Amino acid sequence: MNVFFHFRSCSRDYGGIMSVLGSDSWWKKTLYITGGALLAAAAYLLHELLAIRKEQELDSKDAIILHQFSRPKNGVPSLSPFCLKIETYLRMADLPYQNYFDGRLSPQGKMPWIEYNHEQVSGSEFIVDFLEEKLGVNLNKNLTPQEIAVSRAVTKMVEEHLYWTIAYCQWVDNLEETQKLLAMSGPLSDTLKWMLSHLNGGIVRREMYGHGIGRFSKEEVYTLMEKDMRTLATLLGDKKYFMGSKISTLDATVFGHLAQAMWTLPGTRPEQLIKGELINLAMFCERMRRRFWPEWFVEVEDFYYDGDSESSSGGTPTGLLDFGLFSRTDTLDDSDGSSHSAGRTHTHSPDSDRSLFDSDVGTGSDNDAQFKEESMPDLEV
Structure with missing residues:
Protein backbone atom coordinates (compact mmCIF):
# COMPACT_ATOMS: atom_id res chain seq x y z
CA MET A 1 0.00 0.00 0.00
CA ASN A 2 2.76 2.41 0.91
CA VAL A 3 4.57 1.57 -2.29
CA PHE A 4 1.40 2.31 -4.29
CA PHE A 5 0.89 5.75 -2.74
CA HIS A 6 4.58 6.54 -3.20
CA PHE A 7 4.26 5.66 -6.90
CA ARG A 8 1.16 7.89 -7.29
CA SER A 9 2.93 10.75 -5.50
CA CYS A 10 5.96 10.48 -7.77
CA SER A 11 3.68 10.36 -10.83
CA ARG A 12 1.91 13.56 -9.78
CA ASP A 13 5.24 15.32 -9.20
CA TYR A 14 6.56 14.16 -12.58
CA GLY A 15 3.40 15.24 -14.36
CA GLY A 16 3.47 18.63 -12.66
CA ILE A 17 7.07 19.20 -13.67
CA MET A 18 6.39 18.26 -17.28
CA SER A 19 3.32 20.48 -17.46
CA VAL A 20 5.39 23.43 -16.25
CA LEU A 21 8.19 22.65 -18.70
CA GLY A 22 5.67 22.45 -21.52
CA SER A 23 3.97 25.74 -20.77
CA ASP A 24 4.63 28.76 -22.98
CA SER A 25 5.01 31.08 -20.01
CA TRP A 26 7.89 29.04 -18.59
CA TRP A 27 9.83 29.08 -21.85
CA LYS A 28 9.20 32.80 -22.33
CA LYS A 29 10.44 33.61 -18.84
CA THR A 30 13.52 31.49 -19.36
CA LEU A 31 14.21 33.14 -22.71
CA TYR A 32 13.85 36.64 -21.29
CA ILE A 33 16.06 35.86 -18.29
CA THR A 34 18.73 34.20 -20.44
CA GLY A 35 18.56 36.91 -23.06
CA GLY A 36 18.80 39.66 -20.46
CA ALA A 37 21.83 38.01 -18.88
CA LEU A 38 23.55 37.61 -22.25
CA LEU A 39 22.80 41.23 -23.18
CA ALA A 40 24.12 42.52 -19.87
CA ALA A 41 27.26 40.39 -20.18
CA ALA A 42 27.88 41.59 -23.74
CA ALA A 43 27.41 45.24 -22.75
CA TYR A 44 29.78 44.86 -19.80
CA LEU A 45 32.42 43.13 -21.93
CA LEU A 46 32.20 45.82 -24.60
CA HIS A 47 32.52 48.53 -21.97
CA GLU A 48 35.61 46.89 -20.47
CA LEU A 49 37.27 46.38 -23.85
CA LEU A 50 36.82 50.04 -24.74
CA ALA A 51 37.67 51.49 -21.32
CA ILE A 52 41.43 51.96 -21.88
CA ARG A 53 40.99 53.54 -25.31
CA LYS A 54 38.30 55.88 -24.01
CA GLU A 55 40.49 57.07 -21.12
CA GLN A 56 43.21 58.01 -23.58
CA GLU A 57 41.04 59.67 -26.22
CA LEU A 58 38.68 61.53 -23.89
CA ASP A 59 41.61 63.42 -22.36
CA SER A 60 41.76 65.86 -25.29
CA LYS A 61 41.45 69.47 -24.16
CA ASP A 62 38.57 71.68 -25.29
CA ALA A 63 36.94 68.83 -27.25
CA ILE A 64 33.19 68.22 -27.13
CA ILE A 65 32.68 64.47 -26.73
CA LEU A 66 29.17 63.45 -27.77
CA HIS A 67 28.00 60.08 -26.45
CA GLN A 68 25.07 58.64 -28.36
CA PHE A 69 23.54 55.46 -29.74
CA SER A 70 25.00 53.76 -32.82
CA ARG A 71 23.96 54.85 -36.30
CA PRO A 72 21.05 52.83 -37.72
CA LYS A 73 21.38 50.92 -40.98
CA ASN A 74 19.18 53.11 -43.19
CA GLY A 75 21.45 56.19 -43.22
CA VAL A 76 19.46 58.22 -40.69
CA PRO A 77 21.91 59.63 -38.11
CA SER A 78 19.96 58.35 -35.10
CA LEU A 79 16.77 56.60 -34.04
CA SER A 80 16.81 58.80 -30.94
CA PRO A 81 15.18 62.22 -31.42
CA PHE A 82 17.32 63.69 -28.64
CA CYS A 83 20.60 62.39 -30.06
CA LEU A 84 19.71 63.81 -33.48
CA LYS A 85 18.66 67.08 -31.85
CA ILE A 86 21.98 67.60 -30.07
CA GLU A 87 24.17 66.59 -32.99
CA THR A 88 22.17 68.87 -35.30
CA TYR A 89 22.49 71.67 -32.75
CA LEU A 90 26.28 71.27 -32.68
CA ARG A 91 26.37 71.58 -36.45
CA MET A 92 24.04 74.59 -36.44
CA ALA A 93 26.31 76.31 -33.91
CA ASP A 94 29.41 75.29 -35.91
CA LEU A 95 30.96 73.55 -32.89
CA PRO A 96 33.47 70.76 -33.61
CA TYR A 97 32.77 67.54 -31.75
CA GLN A 98 33.73 63.88 -31.49
CA ASN A 99 31.15 61.09 -31.61
CA TYR A 100 31.32 58.06 -29.33
CA PHE A 101 28.82 55.36 -30.21
CA ASP A 102 29.62 53.30 -27.14
CA GLY A 103 26.07 53.03 -25.79
CA ARG A 104 27.34 54.18 -22.40
CA LEU A 105 24.71 56.11 -20.48
CA SER A 106 25.46 59.17 -18.40
CA PRO A 107 25.64 58.86 -14.59
CA GLN A 108 21.98 59.99 -14.61
CA GLY A 109 21.10 57.18 -17.04
CA LYS A 110 20.61 59.60 -19.95
CA MET A 111 21.49 59.54 -23.63
CA PRO A 112 22.83 61.63 -25.27
CA TRP A 113 25.35 63.31 -23.01
CA ILE A 114 28.56 65.23 -23.49
CA GLU A 115 31.96 65.58 -21.90
CA SER A 151 9.95 78.41 -28.48
CA ARG A 152 10.14 76.94 -24.99
CA ALA A 153 6.43 76.13 -24.94
CA VAL A 154 6.65 74.32 -28.29
CA THR A 155 9.80 72.50 -27.15
CA LYS A 156 7.96 71.10 -24.15
CA MET A 157 5.05 69.97 -26.32
CA VAL A 158 7.43 68.17 -28.66
CA GLU A 159 9.71 66.61 -26.06
CA GLU A 160 7.15 65.78 -23.38
CA HIS A 161 4.18 64.77 -25.55
CA LEU A 162 4.89 64.20 -29.24
CA TYR A 163 8.01 62.24 -28.32
CA TRP A 164 5.99 59.50 -26.62
CA THR A 165 3.64 59.04 -29.56
CA ILE A 166 6.56 58.69 -31.99
CA ALA A 167 8.31 56.31 -29.57
CA TYR A 168 5.11 54.25 -29.43
CA CYS A 169 5.06 54.02 -33.21
CA GLN A 170 8.76 53.04 -33.32
CA TRP A 171 9.12 50.65 -30.41
CA VAL A 172 5.63 49.25 -29.85
CA ASP A 173 3.43 49.38 -32.93
CA ASN A 174 6.25 48.86 -35.48
CA LEU A 175 8.82 47.06 -33.37
CA GLU A 176 9.77 44.48 -36.01
CA GLU A 177 10.49 47.16 -38.63
CA THR A 178 12.52 49.24 -36.17
CA GLN A 179 14.46 46.13 -35.18
CA LYS A 180 15.69 45.82 -38.78
CA LEU A 181 17.28 49.27 -38.55
CA LEU A 182 19.55 48.37 -35.64
CA ALA A 183 23.18 48.15 -36.72
CA MET A 184 24.78 44.99 -35.34
CA SER A 185 27.15 42.47 -36.89
CA GLY A 186 28.44 39.04 -36.01
CA PRO A 187 27.01 35.53 -35.74
CA LEU A 188 24.55 36.50 -33.00
CA SER A 189 23.52 39.84 -34.49
CA ASP A 190 19.92 38.82 -35.21
CA THR A 191 19.47 37.44 -31.71
CA LEU A 192 21.01 40.53 -30.11
CA LYS A 193 18.84 42.84 -32.24
CA TRP A 194 15.75 40.90 -31.20
CA MET A 195 16.71 41.11 -27.53
CA LEU A 196 17.64 44.79 -27.65
CA SER A 197 14.52 45.85 -29.54
CA HIS A 198 12.16 43.92 -27.27
CA LEU A 199 13.95 45.17 -24.18
CA ASN A 200 13.63 48.75 -25.40
CA GLY A 201 10.00 48.16 -26.38
CA GLY A 202 9.24 46.98 -22.86
CA ILE A 203 10.93 50.05 -21.39
CA VAL A 204 8.93 52.37 -23.67
CA ARG A 205 5.66 50.66 -22.69
CA ARG A 206 6.43 50.96 -18.99
CA GLU A 207 7.55 54.59 -19.17
CA MET A 208 4.57 55.54 -21.34
CA TYR A 209 2.27 54.03 -18.75
CA GLY A 210 4.00 55.97 -15.99
CA HIS A 211 3.75 59.14 -18.05
CA GLY A 212 0.02 58.54 -18.52
CA ILE A 213 -0.15 58.59 -22.30
CA GLY A 214 0.44 54.84 -22.37
CA ARG A 215 -2.89 54.23 -20.65
CA PHE A 216 -4.78 55.17 -23.81
CA SER A 217 -5.66 52.95 -26.74
CA LYS A 218 -3.62 52.80 -29.93
CA GLU A 219 -6.10 55.00 -31.77
CA GLU A 220 -6.10 57.54 -28.97
CA VAL A 221 -2.30 57.69 -28.94
CA TYR A 222 -2.27 58.33 -32.68
CA THR A 223 -4.98 60.96 -32.30
CA LEU A 224 -2.75 62.83 -29.84
CA MET A 225 0.19 62.50 -32.22
CA GLU A 226 -1.84 63.93 -35.10
CA LYS A 227 -2.93 66.92 -33.02
CA ASP A 228 0.69 67.71 -32.14
CA MET A 229 1.85 67.39 -35.75
CA ARG A 230 -0.98 69.60 -36.98
CA THR A 231 -0.04 72.18 -34.36
CA LEU A 232 3.55 72.17 -35.63
CA ALA A 233 2.38 72.46 -39.24
CA THR A 234 0.20 75.45 -38.36
CA LEU A 235 2.99 77.12 -36.41
CA LEU A 236 5.48 76.63 -39.26
CA GLY A 237 3.06 77.74 -41.97
CA ASP A 238 5.02 78.74 -45.07
CA LYS A 239 8.03 80.00 -43.12
CA LYS A 240 11.48 78.55 -43.71
CA TYR A 241 12.04 77.86 -40.03
CA PHE A 242 9.78 77.84 -37.01
CA MET A 243 10.69 81.36 -35.94
CA GLY A 244 10.80 82.77 -39.45
CA SER A 245 13.92 83.19 -41.59
CA LYS A 246 16.07 83.11 -38.43
CA ILE A 247 17.15 79.64 -37.41
CA SER A 248 16.93 78.78 -33.71
CA THR A 249 17.36 75.96 -31.20
CA LEU A 250 13.70 75.05 -31.69
CA ASP A 251 14.47 73.94 -35.24
CA ALA A 252 16.99 71.38 -33.97
CA THR A 253 14.44 70.09 -31.46
CA VAL A 254 11.59 69.69 -33.95
CA PHE A 255 13.86 68.27 -36.64
CA GLY A 256 15.16 65.57 -34.30
CA HIS A 257 11.60 64.32 -33.71
CA LEU A 258 10.04 64.84 -37.13
CA ALA A 259 12.97 63.14 -38.87
CA GLN A 260 11.86 59.91 -37.20
CA ALA A 261 8.45 60.19 -38.87
CA MET A 262 10.02 61.28 -42.13
CA TRP A 263 12.69 58.60 -42.57
CA THR A 264 12.33 55.73 -40.03
CA LEU A 265 8.64 54.80 -40.07
CA PRO A 266 7.63 53.82 -43.62
CA GLY A 267 3.93 53.27 -44.17
CA THR A 268 2.91 54.46 -40.70
CA ARG A 269 0.46 57.17 -39.67
CA PRO A 270 3.23 59.70 -38.90
CA GLU A 271 4.77 59.21 -42.35
CA GLN A 272 1.41 59.49 -44.08
CA LEU A 273 0.80 62.82 -42.41
CA ILE A 274 4.23 64.38 -42.89
CA LYS A 275 4.54 63.32 -46.52
CA GLY A 276 0.94 64.01 -47.36
CA GLU A 277 -1.35 66.57 -45.83
CA LEU A 278 1.30 68.23 -43.62
CA ILE A 279 3.79 68.58 -46.42
CA ASN A 280 5.30 71.79 -45.06
CA LEU A 281 6.79 69.73 -42.22
CA ALA A 282 8.47 67.46 -44.80
CA MET A 283 9.82 70.55 -46.54
CA PHE A 284 11.26 71.77 -43.25
CA CYS A 285 12.94 68.40 -42.58
CA GLU A 286 14.49 68.32 -46.03
CA ARG A 287 15.66 71.92 -45.69
CA MET A 288 17.42 71.06 -42.42
CA ARG A 289 18.90 67.87 -43.85
CA ARG A 290 20.35 69.60 -46.88
CA ARG A 291 21.82 72.48 -44.91
CA PHE A 292 23.30 70.70 -41.90
CA TRP A 293 23.66 67.07 -43.04
CA PRO A 294 25.11 67.22 -46.58
CA GLU A 295 26.56 63.69 -46.26
CA TRP A 296 23.17 62.23 -45.33
CA PHE A 297 21.96 60.79 -48.63
CA VAL A 298 18.32 59.91 -49.23
CA GLU A 299 16.53 58.44 -52.22
CA VAL A 300 14.01 60.53 -54.14
CA GLU A 301 11.36 57.90 -53.36
CA ASP A 302 11.76 58.67 -49.64
CA PHE A 303 9.94 61.97 -50.14
CA TYR A 304 6.68 60.45 -51.33
CA TYR A 305 3.96 58.42 -49.72
CA ASP A 306 2.13 56.19 -52.20
CA GLY A 307 -0.33 54.51 -49.83
CA ASP A 308 -3.82 55.53 -48.86
CA SER A 309 -4.09 58.32 -46.30
CA GLU A 310 -5.64 57.46 -42.95
CA SER A 311 -5.96 61.05 -41.85
CA SER A 312 -9.25 62.22 -40.44
CA SER A 313 -9.80 64.60 -43.33
CA GLY A 314 -10.09 61.70 -45.78
CA GLY A 315 -8.12 63.61 -48.41
CA THR A 316 -5.61 62.17 -50.84
CA PRO A 317 -1.91 62.56 -49.89
CA THR A 318 -0.08 65.11 -51.97
CA GLY A 319 3.35 64.30 -53.44
CA LEU A 320 6.27 66.47 -52.43
CA LEU A 321 7.39 69.28 -54.69
CA ASP A 322 10.27 68.85 -57.14
CA PHE A 323 13.44 68.83 -55.07
CA GLY A 324 15.40 70.15 -58.02
CA LEU A 325 13.74 73.56 -57.74
CA PHE A 326 15.61 76.01 -55.55
CA SER A 327 15.71 79.77 -55.15
CA ARG A 328 18.77 81.82 -54.28
CA THR A 329 16.67 84.51 -52.64
CA ASP A 330 14.78 84.31 -49.38
CA THR A 331 11.16 83.42 -49.96
CA LEU A 332 10.27 84.75 -46.53
CA ASP A 333 11.56 87.03 -43.83
CA ASP A 334 10.46 87.96 -40.31
CA SER A 335 9.20 91.46 -41.00
CA ASP A 336 5.52 92.25 -41.27
CA GLY A 337 3.68 92.45 -44.56
CA SER A 338 4.11 96.23 -44.93
CA SER A 339 7.84 95.94 -45.39
CA HIS A 340 7.83 93.22 -48.06
CA SER A 341 9.25 94.19 -51.40
CA ALA A 342 6.91 94.43 -54.35
CA GLY A 343 5.75 91.13 -55.69
CA ARG A 344 6.83 89.12 -52.61
CA THR A 345 4.06 87.12 -51.00
CA HIS A 346 3.59 84.53 -48.28
CA THR A 347 1.35 82.42 -50.51
CA HIS A 348 2.94 79.70 -52.63
CA SER A 349 0.73 78.17 -55.26
CA PRO A 350 1.58 74.92 -57.07
CA ASP A 351 2.44 76.97 -60.17
CA SER A 352 4.85 79.26 -58.34
CA ASP A 353 8.43 79.42 -59.64
CA ARG A 354 9.70 79.44 -56.06
CA SER A 355 10.17 76.50 -53.76
CA LEU A 356 10.11 76.31 -49.99
CA PHE A 357 13.18 74.10 -50.30
CA ASP A 358 15.54 77.06 -50.14
CA SER A 359 19.18 76.20 -50.51
CA ASP A 360 20.18 78.91 -48.01
CA VAL A 361 23.13 79.76 -50.28
CA GLY A 362 23.60 83.47 -50.73
CA THR A 363 20.30 84.27 -49.09
CA GLY A 364 21.64 87.17 -47.11
CA SER A 365 19.80 85.98 -44.00
CA ASP A 366 20.80 87.12 -40.53
CA ASN A 367 22.37 83.75 -39.84
CA ASP A 368 24.67 83.36 -42.82
CA ALA A 369 27.66 84.80 -40.99
CA GLN A 370 27.09 82.60 -37.98
CA PHE A 371 26.27 79.33 -39.73
CA LYS A 372 28.94 78.64 -42.35
CA GLU A 373 28.08 75.63 -44.46
CA GLU A 374 31.63 75.23 -45.66
CA SER A 375 32.86 74.64 -42.09
CA MET A 376 30.57 71.70 -41.31
CA PRO A 377 32.16 69.42 -38.68
CA ASP A 378 33.23 65.97 -39.80
CA LEU A 379 30.99 63.01 -39.02
CA GLU A 380 32.78 60.17 -37.28
CA VAL A 381 31.25 56.74 -37.71
Missing part, protein backbone atom coordinates in the same frame (compact mmCIF):
# COMPACT_ATOMS: atom_id res chain seq x y z
CA TYR A 116 33.91 68.82 -22.13
CA ASN A 117 37.21 69.26 -20.30
CA HIS A 118 36.24 66.45 -17.91
CA GLU A 119 32.81 67.99 -17.18
CA GLN A 120 29.84 65.73 -17.89
CA VAL A 121 26.43 67.08 -18.87
CA SER A 122 23.30 65.08 -19.70
CA GLY A 123 19.81 66.10 -20.75
CA SER A 124 19.47 67.98 -24.04
CA GLU A 125 18.24 71.19 -22.40
CA PHE A 126 21.13 71.25 -19.93
CA ILE A 127 23.61 70.44 -22.70
CA VAL A 128 22.46 73.48 -24.68
CA ASP A 129 22.60 75.69 -21.57
CA PHE A 130 26.09 74.43 -20.75
CA LEU A 131 27.45 75.10 -24.25
CA GLU A 132 25.92 78.57 -24.30
CA GLU A 133 27.58 79.41 -20.99
CA LYS A 134 30.98 77.81 -21.69
CA LEU A 135 31.42 78.64 -25.38
CA GLY A 136 29.26 81.72 -25.80
CA VAL A 137 27.04 80.30 -28.54
CA ASN A 138 23.41 81.36 -28.74
CA LEU A 139 21.18 80.33 -31.61
CA ASN A 140 18.31 82.35 -30.13
CA LYS A 141 20.06 85.69 -29.91
CA ASN A 142 17.93 87.16 -32.73
CA LEU A 143 14.65 86.14 -31.11
CA THR A 144 12.44 88.47 -29.11
CA PRO A 145 11.50 87.56 -25.52
CA GLN A 146 8.04 86.57 -26.76
CA GLU A 147 9.53 84.30 -29.44
CA ILE A 148 11.80 82.70 -26.86
CA ALA A 149 8.76 81.99 -24.68
CA VAL A 150 6.88 80.46 -27.61
